[in-house]
Amino acid sequence: MIRVTDHIEIDEAELEESFVRAGGPGGQNVNKVATAVQLRFDVRGSRSLPNDVAIRLMRIAGSRLTNDGVVVITAQRFRTQERNREDARERLFEMIRAAAVRPTPRVKTRPTLASKKRRVEAKKRRSTVKSLRQGRPEE
Incomplete structure (x- = not known):
């Protein structure tokens, strides 16, 4: 069992890892060695996670x-498996x-x-500004 938080522990058997070839640095090894990891975790089928945590x-x-x-999750940042x-x-684990x-x-x-009064005052000010513009003839 892997402890993720104080209340959540995940069974090692629920994690499925496969190794694939990664791009990026690695020199001559890059085309020979599968260093990238694809980690799969079945959220719906997991008995370790409470329902609300699984949904989130x-x-x-x-x-x-x-x-x-x-x-x-695919990880290929580093050169070693x-x-x-x-x-x-x-x-x-960070996501969990x-x-x-x-x-x-x-x-x-x-x-x-006070906030209601401020809102009404602002509306009144805006109204007066607009009403003052009404009487002006266009140039």
Whole structure:
């Protein structure tokens, strides 16, 4: 089990990794060694995530989410498999941590009496400016 937050732990078996060839730096190794990592995590099928966190994670994932509800993260920043693997996992865990934060509900507020008065005064000023323009003949 991998601890993501104080309340969320993900089973290692839920993460599916595959290694593909990466572009970019690598010298002669670049065409021979598969160093890029594709990390897949099935959000819909995960038993580790609470339902509300899973829904927020799918919203956060955006284009990284497939139609089947699987988050796909590709990491190819580094030259070694191990560092790309750590990078991909850390990016997934950051997304899960962000999804674990409950948004604070909006509290309805009413405008204050002073703000209502300011609004009415501004409307009156604007009205007077426009009414003063009415009487002028065009040149």
